[in-house]
Amino acid sequence: MPVAAAILGIAGAFTTTSMSSSKVLIPWQGHQYISQTEPCKSVKMCQTESNNFLCRVNDAVPTSPQLKGKYEITDDQCPLTLYRKVP
Numbered sequence: 001m002p003v004a005a006a007i008l009g010i011a012g013a014f015t016t017t018s019m020s021s022s023k024v025l026i027p028w029q030g031h032q033y034i035s036q037t038e039p040c041k042s043v044k045m046c047q048t049e050s051n052n053f054l055c056r057v058n059d060a061v062p063t064s065p066q067l068k069g070k071y072e073i074t075d076d077q078c079p080l081t082l083y084r085k086v087p
Contacts, residue, residue, distance in 0.1 A: 025086060030055045030067030031078040039077055043067055046082035053084040 025047050031040035046055030046067055056064040069080035 025049050027085060028069045028080070028082055030069060030082050032057055032065050032067055033078070040068075040070060040075075045085055047085050048080065048082060051083050051086060055082040055084050059084050 026049075027045040028048050030043050030046035032043045033039055034041050043057055044055075044067070046069065048069065053059070055067040056062075057067065058064040067082055068078035069082045070078050071080055
């Protein structure tokens with residue numbers, strides 16, 4: 001009986017550790033450059049975590065304009081590279 005309890009305890013510890021190591025992807029507002037007077041037009045939510053797919057106005061079209069993010073909400077420019085949001 002003590003051996004079974006020890007095995008269950010170890011299995012529980014591994015499960016808890018693997019659950020806490022999963023990444024939480026934070027959505028980030030994607031902006032499109034329109035012109036110098038409108039450098040950051042809000043379009044849609046993207047993510048900052050790289051997944052090899054840049055966030056675009058139309059994700060189905062590889063030549064669609066790329067969306068960028070602001071570091072701070074009050075920034076005038078959008079230099080942050082964003083990636084397609086994972087569902």
